[in-house]
Every structure is written in structure tokens, then in C-alpha cells.
Amino acid sequence: MRPGDEQAELRAAVRSLLARHEGAAAWRPLVEQIGAAGLAVPEEYGGAGRGALETHVVMEELGRVLSPVPYLGSAVLTVRALLASGDRAACADLLPALAAGTSVGALAWAEDGSGDPARIRTEAESGGGPRLTGVKEHVLGGQDADVLLVVARSAAGPSLFAVPVDGPGVTVEPLETMDATRPQARVRLAGARARPVGAGGDGGRVLARALDEAVVALAAEQVGGAARALERTVEHVGNRVQFGRPIGSFQAVKHRLADGYVMVESARSLALAAATASAEDSPRLPLLAAAAGSACAEAFSAVAGEMIQLHGGIGFTWEHDAHRYFKRAHGSGLLLGTPSRHRGRLAAALDLVPGPSRAAVARP
Structure with a gap:
């Protein structure tokens, strides 16, 4: 089976499971039935020995449903920090339980x-x-x-x-x-x-690596959330009728949806490029993580904002999920560094920032 086929099967399995188990109740099935918590943990520590591309798939699906499970904090940040530390004793002690999901x-x-x-x-x-x-x-x-x-x-x-x-x-x-x-x-x-x-004294390096990996994973989640917000908005404007026709048939609405589609697909490409760099342990990881961190956060915020606007009055109410996507978009845009911070890191990596200013943008 080709790697792409395996990832497609993983995506289908995660999406199906999340459809059956909502909210925090999805955590146990995710770790017990799919082994999600241990996907990126080496086999010697009880994991599946896979990597960032599989994490990308899981995070994108979690983002689609705004899942509250502790995947980003535990299976990404904590696991990646342990592995980056190079401390085999600590990894042997802590990673098996994290991989099994019996510890968070x-x-x-x-x-x-x-x-x-x-x-x-x-x-x-x-x-x-x-x-x-x-x-x-x-x-x-x-x-x-x-x-x-x-x-x-x-x-x-x-x-x-x-x-x-x-x-x-x-x-x-x-x-x-x-x-x-x-x-x-x-x-x-x-x-x-x-x-x-x-x-x-190695904490700064370990943290920088773990945060780069987490930014890449968060970018996948943001793409998943943005894509689902756009899908739901397209569905709504196709059904909502005003002046005797669906509002999605109005040229102004079409333009806004087309702009959103371009943003989501561009962000998707950057997120996948960053995940590939992580999977290949490429020296370009910090650069691509910064690029994805900026583009994916901004795409999600823009599409979530359009979701609110194009749903009209109901988009502002607690009865509709639009406000949840809007809050997740803006919260995740601040979580591991703002888009402007990521662009500063990107500029520094490309030598576009003068020397004395580089230290200020060196970290997420």
C-alpha cells in the first residue's frame, strides 16, 4: 500500500470516528481504536513510528469538528519535546504511557x-x-x-x-x-x-524544535477548520433564499466565497509542505513552519469571519456553530505566535531583517 493510500485510510477512519463520538468523548476511541496518541512515537517507545504527515491528517480532521481532545498539547508538544531532548531514559519512562493514551x-x-x-x-x-x-x-x-x-x-x-x-x-x-x-x-x-x-541549558533548543513541530500541526488544524467553515457557508448560501433566489447566486457572494476558497487551498499547500519538511527532518522546517503558521491562521480567521457575515443574523447566535469557528480561529491565531510574528521569523530566515532586529523575531 502506498503512503498516500495509508493516509487516506487514516483520514477516513478518524473522520468516521469523530462523527460517532463528539467532543471530549472522542479521546478514548481515538487512542484505543486508531492509536492516534502514538502515531509519531518511535516503535521502541510503544508507538507506531510514523511522523508529521500522519499527525497532519489527524490534526486536520480534529480541526474540522473543533475537537477539544488534548492531541496538540500531549501527542504533539509533549511528545516532540521529549524526543527533541534526546534523553532516552526520560523517553523510555514517559513515552509509552503517552503513546497508549493512558497518560496525558x-x-x-x-x-x-x-x-x-x-x-x-x-x-x-x-x-x-x-x-x-x-x-x-x-x-x-x-x-x-x-x-x-x-x-x-x-x-x-x-x-x-x-x-x-x-x-x-x-x-x-x-x-x-x-x-x-x-x-x-x-x-x-x-x-x-x-x-x-x-x-x-538545552531547553531553548528543545523548545524551539517542539514549537516548530506544533506550529506545523496547528496549521493543519487551522486548514481543517477553515475548510469546514467554508463548506458550511457554501451550503447555507445555496439554501438561503432572498428576493426569490438563493443568496449564493449573487455575484458579490460568489466573489467572497471564491476568495475564501483560494485562501484555504493556498494554506492547505503550505501546511502540507511544512509537514513534509518535518517528516523529512529538513533544515527548511523553521522557514516553512513560519510560512504555514502565518498563512493558515489568516486563512482561518478570514473564512470564519465570512461565515459569520454570510450566515446573517443566525451567525451571531449561540444556536449556530459559526461563533465557535470564529473563536477557534482567533484563539489559534494567538496560540503559538501571531501571523505577524511568524512573518517576522520568515523574514529573518530569508535575511530580510537587519542583523540587530533578528533576535526579536527568532522565536514563535
Whole structure:
């Protein structure tokens, strides 16, 4: 069977499963029937040994239904950070349960509205084993996590640590977010016991790689959400009649839908190119991740906005899903870096930014 056929079968299986299991109830079937949590985990750690292209398929399908399952936080961010750390002992200890879906992980790095390692203030205090003190914001799926991977400052520089969520000195507070389909939490650490993961001072590199992988996965999700929003809008304007004819027959509406289609398909191409770069471990990954992160976020926001407008009055109500796509689009556009931030990274990678300005756009 060709790789493309396998991915088509995976897509069909995930779409069928999500049609039968709505919301958070889809997580157990996804991990037990499809093995979604372990797709990108090497076989030696209990996974399927696949990669970014399979993750791309799953994320696109999750995006179509605005699924709240912890796939991005656990199966992408946490798994990718562990693998990037190169710590075989930590991988052997943590990845099998993550791959099986019996454990959920969360990567905690952001503080003070920024994911820049230079702005991290959480401290790793030595003596009797590392103890972490600080506050992490916007931790994806933190309230459902069993294990936290925390980026903190140490004597060697930014470093990665594993922290048990139920350990002393750890408090997890669910956050009220605009997008209720994307659970986030605040994690307070007060002398929490931690285990070093990877080499000391290597946290910045590990975080950069994990975030690039996550931006690529999020781009696929954004494409899925945008495509579904466009499909539903086309269906609506084909059925909604005014002045004796479907509103989709009006030239102005056709133009808006055509513009949306071009944006979605362009974003789809960039998202797939970025996933391919990740699967091939290409040095172009940071560049393509930035390009996809910008284009896919903007396409989703534009199409979700048109969904609201072209649905008319009902698009503004709680009775219709249009507001959910709109909120997911704008929330995901801020999650791992804004489109302008990604374009800044892209410009820096292409040497379009003067030298002194490059450091400001070096991170998502």
C-alpha cells in the first residue's frame, strides 16, 4: 500500500470516528481504536513510528469538528519535546504511557504573555534535587495532564524538567478562555520536585524544535477548520433564499466565497509542505513552519469571519456553530505566535531583517 493510500485510510477512519463520538468523548476511541496518541512515537517507545504527515491528517480532521481532545498539547508538544531532548531514559519512562493514551502530557513554557525562553522567570533551585518555583500561563490541556514538561531557568541556562502534576508544590488552575473548545490552565510551582530532561541549558533548543513541530500541526488544524467553515457557508448560501433566489447566486457572494476558497487551498499547500519538511527532518522546517503558521491562521480567521457575515443574523447566535469557528480561529491565531510574528521569523530566515532586529523575531 502506498503512503498516500495509508493516509487516506487514516483520514477516513478518524473522520468516521469523530462523527460517532463528539467532543471530549472522542479521546478514548481515538487512542484505543486508531492509536492516534502514538502515531509519531518511535516503535521502541510503544508507538507506531510514523511522523508529521500522519499527525497532519489527524490534526486536520480534529480541526474540522473543533475537537477539544488534548492531541496538540500531549501527542504533539509533549511528545516532540521529549524526543527533541534526546534523553532516552526520560523517553523510555514517559513515552509509552503517552503513546497508549493512558497518560496525558502538557508542555509548560509561556510566562507573562510570551514564549520567549529569554523571558522565562521560573527558577530551578538545586540542592536535594531540582525544585521549580514560578508560574506558567496558557498551558494546553494542563488541567487534564498527568505529567508536565516545564522549561525553567537553571545555572546552565533554560532547561527542561519533568514534574508530576499530583506532586507537592504544584497547583493547576483551569482558565476561562474565549475559545471553550481549547482548554488551558495556569500552573503554579512552589518548590515542586522535578526531574531534569535532556542536557542542562538545552531547553531553548528543545523548545524551539517542539514549537516548530506544533506550529506545523496547528496549521493543519487551522486548514481543517477553515475548510469546514467554508463548506458550511457554501451550503447555507445555496439554501438561503432572498428576493426569490438563493443568496449564493449573487455575484458579490460568489466573489467572497471564491476568495475564501483560494485562501484555504493556498494554506492547505503550505501546511502540507511544512509537514513534509518535518517528516523529512529538513533544515527548511523553521522557514516553512513560519510560512504555514502565518498563512493558515489568516486563512482561518478570514473564512470564519465570512461565515459569520454570510450566515446573517443566525451567525451571531449561540444556536449556530459559526461563533465557535470564529473563536477557534482567533484563539489559534494567538496560540503559538501571531501571523505577524511568524512573518517576522520568515523574514529573518530569508535575511530580510537587519542583523540587530533578528533576535526579536527568532522565536514563535
